Amino acid sequence: MHRIAFGTSGWRGILCEDFTFENVKVVTQAIADHVTSIGEKEKGIIVAYDTRFMGERFAKETARVLAGAGIKAYVCKRDTPTPVVSHEILRRKAAGAINFTASHNPPEYNGIKFSPSWAGPALPETTKDIERRANEMLGEVCYREVALDEAARAGLVEEIDPRETYLADIETKVDFTAIASLGTIAVNVLYGTARGYLDEPLMKHGAKIKTLNMHPDPYFGGFPPEPSEKYIQDFIGLVKSDPAVKLGIATDGDADRFGIVDADGSFIEPNYIIALLFDYLVRVRKMTGAVARSVATSHLIDAVAKKHGIEVIETPVGFKYVGELISQDRIIIGGEESAGLSIKGHVPEKDGILACFLVAEMVAREGLSVKALLERLYGEVGRFLTKRENITLSPVLEAGYADKQRQAPAEFAGLKVKDMVTVDGSKFILEDGSWLLFRKSGTEPVVRLYGEASSEEKLAAVMAAGKAFILG
Template identity: 25%
Template sequence: MNTDITRWLERDPDPKTREELQQLIDSNAESELADRFSGRLAFGTAGLRGIVGAGPNRMNRLVIQETATGLGKYLLEAVEDAAERGVIIGFDGRPDSKRFAHDTAAVLASQGIKAYITTHEAPTPMVAFGVKHFGAAAGVVVTASHNPPAYNGFKVYWGNGAQIIPPHDSGIAAKIDIAAKEDIKHLELEQAKQQGLLIMLSEPFYHTYRETIGQSKLLSNHTKPGSVSLAYTAMHGVGANLAEGMLEDAGFTQVYSVAEQREPDGTFPTVNFPNPEEPGAMDMVIAEAKKHNATLACANDPDADRFAVAVRTDDGDYRMLTGDQVGVLLGHYLLNHTEQGQNLVGTTIVSSSLLGKVAGSAGANYYQTLTGFKWLTNVAMQKQTDDSRFLFAYEEALGYTVGSEVWDKDGLSALVTFAQLTAELAAEGKTVWDQLEAIYRQHGLHFNAQKSIALQPDTPPIGDALRATPPESIAGRQVLITDDLKTSQKLYADGKVENIDLPASDVLIYHLDGGARVVVRPSGTEPKIKCYYEVIENMTDDDTLATAQQRAQASMDDLISRHQASL
């Protein structure tokens, strides 16, 4: 290990991390050094993400430069005109993000690859948009999204505008491993500019994204937007200017931003965890909404690719919608506001099954993918045809994409679309809750929950144990069908077997009588399993939304407790 540390100190271009590492050496911090040098951050379909600090198992300038070198080498081999097409680079508001982005541009330029880099912080979906807009060979966003302040990341898009999937992830990773053993080359940014290898993307590019999204036919419903008020927070991220501008373009005049959270600040001083799903993260925007009696309290996460919303209730309080509820509301709305032939919608295997039923009743085409937006968009490109163009996709973790201008989740277009949906309902004398209830009355109240179970480090693979002794029932409900994505087989209780057209993954999906469903997904990185649950309650004429939800909650509690006890 000492040799690795010495070599790292010789190669590291950052005096700050060199000093940090030297202090660890001087204080004989063996366990900390072992953690930092036991391996390197793994590059996968989400790129890189990790804690900022010195060493190959952290995010730092040397790791970024090695990663950019590997990416460049792979592009030059895999894409014939990669150098001329170039790479779009953006970054969030975290302390090191701009420096990491500039290092990426300098390394790519040294390989003769043109780098387009944003002049200041940029929403992640805008960079994904830019890949297609400029016809780039790839895109990079330096962001840790909604992770805590100590983290940063390096997210990669392929030339189709979607996140990378196999084989590109492993191909890039192999080139990074080679780069880690070589001297790193970089071209000073001023030289790169002079040689035409660095192009700065300033305000006109930001405006192009704003204008293109705003002119989409899917965002052209301007039904009395002035009558709806909403509070908004960028959560110390990069979304505020574009969110406010796009809402203004769409005619929304009553928009109240949380001032304390409006500007980019990678230390996230007012939230413990800058993820809208986390308890307390929405407190300030809900307080802002209450101050103005606004209809909606809306949030983007710090890189603005996710969208969250709390909706005012009849008693003047605010209740968060789940990611599935937002997804179904948006899907239902868009399927009723699209032109003929744009009817392909999708979601993931752990998201609610309700969108599939909504799509079926609308005569639309529906697809499911593995978890992750990289699958939702790449599969959509494969499945769409001239007669069935892509319309909408979502995942339960607050990710939505409206139309095909951005082939990744886009919290900004989702924000505007949801505001337009709300305004149209208001013009009809309805609320978001009324619309949700109407959908539930037609298709059943679909109630979803997730629970992670920690396991002992020496626990045998839970998936293998479940396959060895398949459950015939769960919580007193018969298992009608088991989807085993590891073997790509759909196994019926009567012995019938069908193939599943999804990439192999260690996931088991149990379809139970009464429409309930349990998804078991072992973690690939730590000793735990994630379980996703769905129960369906049919609503009677005597039901209110509240009474049906109480019944669904009781059913869910029973399913979770009995299933987890069985594990």
């Protein structure tokens, strides 16, 4: 029997293997018991889903279990972006949300993401309690189900559409008039939940758009629904082939991550987008506060912060930690290298829709391409190049990995280790400002190796040294 384990963004599993109706009902009951234990049962829970297989069916079964526990379920009428779910939690003052999504994972996966009443991804103390409750109930009929029509008559199930209230809020945070002057914008929702959210506001304000992959597809066109360079070659080709296109914007399956393609078809790494938007929000919008980034995210953000005299808060990997700072109104912007960000006054959750709109606004108001903006920023604060690589460990290497980390060398690629950060994994800051981060996966024999340096040559040398250390 598969045990329930929550990762950085919820519990995920392969459909029909561990992600089954029975296990979903057990996890739902565990969430219901958790919400009851903290006195928030009367607030109700939002139930949402993305475009994956059986999402709507899982949502309805979850509503039946919640009704059996005496908790009202606000069930979304259609597949709904994760940031929209977060917005609706806050608007309704709900106890939280159960969202069926596996984000950017391949199509054979589905998942449950629980967001509590503060509307960010659940923190470890919450997920550990839900895990414990669920695993104690596995293999038992521990829940009561109520028929949907009966639950609706009892006021325990209500269908909702949170789209308009979310988009009305976005209108207050984005300069669509500026965006409309940009020229043609290419839009790609990767067969996911952002259709009607990414395209329609642009058209409403008179922007010209070209769209791709706008219909729901649980296979996501045969690729993981991740807006990374590897998986959006069709979109990059579309942007390259049309001189009228000034920018390409994309979101992942549940629209919490973003992908940006410049006018010439160049894919722009999320690390650089976060830094550019940070600089833009401070310099143009005059926003104040600190900035947050995960330990794996580019120090280009630190350089921009130094330029403006702003505090940098380094968090573990997982947007829940950044979201908590957004919720506390402490930061202007917070982001992760894996293409997640949010800003002050917005939801404490990754929002790929907002990120895309902000990039379009920045490009329009600055009158420069993304690459030109990045080169200008490099001229002001220095050049930062980043890379990530997954390294698979043999059983022998995995067994000795912890000991190896405790005996790390005093230098990499001929550069002395100046400092070490252990917020999440082992991060080595080198004497010239380059750095390496080793993070062991909690679910597979893989080490995630991150590196950053000021040139391609230095970055290659630092990454090679890091890989040699892991495999040596």
